[in-house]
Amino acid sequence: MSIVQESIPVKIKVKKNKTAYYLILPGIGWLVLFFLVPFFTLLATSLQKPAGTTPDDGYLPALRFSNYSSALSEYYPQFFRSFVFSGIATVVCLLLAYPIAYYMATKATKYRNLMLVLIVAPFFASYLLRTNAWKTILSGDSFVVSILNSLNLLPDGRILNTPIAVIAGLVYTFLPFMILPLYASLEKIDIRLIEAAGDLYASPRQSFLNVVWPLSLPGVVSGTLLTFIPASGDYINAELLGSINDKMIGNVIQSQFIDLRNYPTASALSFTFMALILVLVYLYISRAGTDELV
Amino acid sequence: MTTNRPKVEDLHLVNLTKSFDDFKAVDNLTLTIPAGSFFALLGPSGCGKTTTLRMVAGLEEPTSGQIKLGSEDITSFPPYKRWVNTVFQSYALFPHLSIYENVAFGLRRQKSADIDKQVKAMLELVELTTLAQRKPQQLSGGQQQRVAVARALINEPDVLLLDEPLGALDLKLRRQMQLELKRIQIEVGITFVHVTHDQEEAMTMADTVAVMNEGRIEQMGAPLTIYEKPRTAFVANFLGQSNLFEGTVAGVEGDELAVKVKDTVIYVPLNSTEIRSGRIVLGVRPEKVKIVDQGKTGLPKNQIQGSIHNTAFVGVSTQYEVLSSWGQEISAFEQNVDPSDLGRPGQLVTLAWEPRHSFVLDPDEDLTAGLDTTWDE
Ligand SMILES: Nc1ncnc2c1ncn2[C@@H]1O[C@H](COP(=O)(O)OP(=O)(O)OP(=O)(O)O)[C@@H](O)[C@H]1O
Numbered sequence: 001m002s003i004v005q006e007s008i009p010v011k012i013k014v015k016k017n018k019t020a021y022y023l024i025l026p027g028i029g030w031l032v033l034f035f036l037v038p039f040f041t042l043l044a045t046s047l048q049k050p051a052g053t054t055p056d057d058g059y060l061p062a063l064r065f066s067n068y069s070s071a072l073s074e075y076y077p078q079f080f081r082s083f084v085f086s087g088i089a090t091v092v093c094l095l096l097a098y099p100i101a102y103y104m105a106t107k108a109t110k111y112r113n114l115m116l117v118l119i120v121a122p123f124f125a126s127y128l129l130r131t132n133a134w135k136t137i138l139s140g141d142s143f144v145v146s147i148l149n150s151l152n153l154l155p156d157g158r159i160l161n162t163p164i165a166v167i168a169g170l171v172y173t174f175l176p177f178m179i180l181p182l183y184a185s186l187e188k189i190d191i192r193l194i195e196a197a198g199d200l201y202a203s204p205r206q207s208f209l210n211v212v213w214p215l216s217l218p219g220v221v222s223g224t225l226l227t228f229i230p231a232s233g234d235y236i237n238a239e240l241l242g243s244i245n246d247k248m249i250g251n252v253i254q255s256q257f258i259d260l261r262n263y264p265t266a267s268a269l270s271f272t273f274m275a276l277i278l279v280l281v282y283l284y285i286s287r288a289g290t291d292e293l294v
Numbered sequence: 295m296t297t298n299r300p301k302v303e304d305l306h307l308v309n310l311t312k313s314f315d316d317f318k319a320v321d322n323l324t325l326t327i328p329a330g331s332f333f334a335l336l337g338p339s340g341c342g343k344t345t346t347l348r349m350v351a352g353l354e355e356p357t358s359g360q361i362k363l364g365s366e367d368i369t370s371f372p373p374y375k376r377w378v379n380t381v382f383q384s385y386a387l388f389p390h391l392s393i394y395e396n397v398a399f400g401l402r403r404q405k406s407a408d409i410d411k412q413v414k415a416m417l418e419l420v421e422l423t424t425l426a427q428r429k430p431q432q433l434s435g436g437q438q439q440r441v442a443v444a445r446a447l448i449n450e451p452d453v454l455l456l457d458e459p460l461g462a463l464d465l466k467l468r469r470q471m472q473l474e475l476k477r478i479q480i481e482v483g484i485t486f487v488h489v490t491h492d493q494e495e496a497m498t499m500a501d502t503v504a505v506m507n508e509g510r511i512e513q514m515g516a517p518l519t520i521y522e523k524p525r526t527a528f529v530a531n532f533l534g535q536s537n538l539f540e541g542t543v544a545g546v547e548g549d550e551l552a553v554k555v556k557d558t559v560i561y562v563p564l565n566s567t568e569i570r571s572g573r574i575v576l577g578v579r580p581e582k583v584k585i586v587d588q589g590k591t592g593l594p595k596n597q598i599q600g601s602i603h604n605t606a607f608v609g610v611s612t613q614y615e616v617l618s619s620w621g622q623e624i625s626a627f628e629q630n631v632d633p634s635d636l637g638r639p640g641q642l643v644t645l646a647w648e649p650r651h652s653f654v655l656d657p658d659e660d661l662t663a664g665l666d667t668t669w670d671e
């Protein structure tokens with residue numbers, strides 16, 4: 001004999017807790033005010049047409065899509081150069097940052113905190129000042145250039161006002177953005193996994209390729225994004241360290257906006273740049289296979 | 295598996311020592327583990343079990359001494375060149391790889407042939423075939439543990455090292471896994487070195503148990519021998535409970551040695567010790583001791599008079615604490631076959647056991663060793 005227990009539907013009135021929604025309101029307000037509003041203003045500006053013949057005459061609302069085609073056809077070399085320079089800088093950053101981050105995460109137990117401080121220390125000095133300092137370091141009569149010259153390593157006999165200087169500046173500026181996420185993900189790797197790999201016949205090289213590298217991929221992805229995106233939009237390094245032939249898209253936008261007051265072209269360039277970055281990042285992340293990233 | 299490998303070899307540890315600064319975690323360890331045996335390394339926390347295993351695996355460098363597989367000295371080999379695999383206490387499964395790839399890891403590094411076939415067979419053996427494509431974090435503790443075993447075992451090492459692999463499991467799963475590990479070991483015939491601080495686990499699984507204490511092996515032997523005839527107070531107290539008595543030899547009577555303990559004479563078989571005079575320490579397990587009302591006859595030869603101090607009913611048995619006439623507390627366990635009325639504190643009783651159930655410890659033993667953690671030198 002069994003007693004069949006009737007399931008009695010119990011209605012419990014759950015009082016929805018709205019606190020969480022209230023808490024995100026300031027953030028949403030901030031985004032609306034300082035992101036969405038400028039976003040649409042910029043979009044509108046990028047389609048305006050000139051009211052007269054000079055910038056002083058101002059611009060009128062319009063749907064002038066030719067702003068885009070002419071901006072792109074005129075400045076595609078700068079777009080291309082931006083992505084090449086920042087792409088190279090990102091790769092160099094990764095190559096430099098990985099050993100540093102690996103060392104900090106695994107070996108440097110004693111000096112780890114000191115190294116972290118040293119890595120963020122440059123941020124205490126102004127960006128402009130730092131880049132200007134590089135100008136001195138790379139200038140013709142500096143010891144760096146004389147040493148490299150005496151070794152016959154510089155084809156032009158100089159560094160300043162070459163693409164090398166711009167890329168070196170970018171690497172210097174964004175290296176911490178690569179080191180920190182890499183360090184964060186390497187530090188999380190359980191040392192026992194590396195021991196286990198060794199126990200299972202993996203040489204140190206195989207352990208790295210099969211265990212350490214895949215487990216550090218989240219750090220690699222976020223580090224490269226944090227480096228590549230701001231580096232491709234950067235204009236200070238190209239401005240101060242490069243020649244007229246090393247201008248990046250940031251320089252074009254800056255001069256269109258500030259010097260020429262050609263607001264529609266500057267806005268169209270900004271929008272195009274934003275769209276290109278989004279496409280590149282999307283392609284990159286889908287290639288890297290984010291769901292493989294633990 | 296590589297075909298040109300020699301047969302499974304005995305593992306020899308020769309004068310193996312590991313010091314951390316001036317602390318000796320493993321102290322001049324010498325032992326031989328025969329090929330194909332199930333060897334348990336048993337000891338309290340911090341006695342150097344993990345350090346010993348890590349040295350065999352090549353993850354820790356010995357301060358001195360040698361590790362040999364057969365006649366080959368592997369002391370200086372890096373881990374990936376030793377025919378030794380470890381089942382880590384924490385499992386250390388690769389979180390980014392599927393169960394299948396975790397198990398295949400060792401074979402891939404060795405570029406073996408037939409990897410797929412071997413992995414499938416191994417997953418079959420540990421009953422994980424259906425979970426092959428999952429990631430480790432999607433498995434239960436017991437399943438992860440089986441992956442850890444499979445991942446090590448598939449390489450058919452000469453020696454499989456297991457560092458408290460069952461520590462994290464609940465009692466029921468633990469018993470189940472103990473049987474399973476034993477079954478697998480018999481099936482594959484590889485030497486298992488199993489580290490544990492659970493004495494029951496060591497005794498149910500192993501052919502040979504080595505009891506380790508403060509970096510040294512106290513005693514080594516078959517579980518039954520080591521339990522029935524412990525040679526040191528540490529082993530007697532660490533493996534179950536013991537009643538230990540200190541006395542002086544009174545003489546030889548037939549094939550027994552008479553030992554005077556306070557006002558009582560206790561007999562032990564002559565063949566259980568070399569000692570024929572002077573101080574001697576002997577003992578008996580509580581479950582060997584009968585407890586009866588005083589004045590009964592037909593009892594075993596060794597008898598101690600006393601009074602009940604304490605009783606504890608634990609279901610299958612009752613544990614008695616009896617105060618001897620000289621004030622020593624002696625334990626006796628009785629099966630609960632017929633509930634008895636024994637148990638009033640103060641009741642006078644006789645404790646009795648057969649001489650052959652007595653064991654003799656090495657001389658100069660500290661009788662409290664192994665009772666609780668010793669923290670002084
Ligand atoms: N890297 C190290 N540095 C210093 N001391 C260590 C180190 N590793 C282990 N020890 C010490 O060596 C002793 C033995 O450690 P080990 O890990 O071998 O113990 P164990 O027998 O495995 O203990 P448990 O059962 O708790 O795992 C301990 O006292 C420990 O503190």
Ligand SMILES: [Mg+2]
Pocket residue numbers: 343344345
């Ligand atoms: Mg341990």
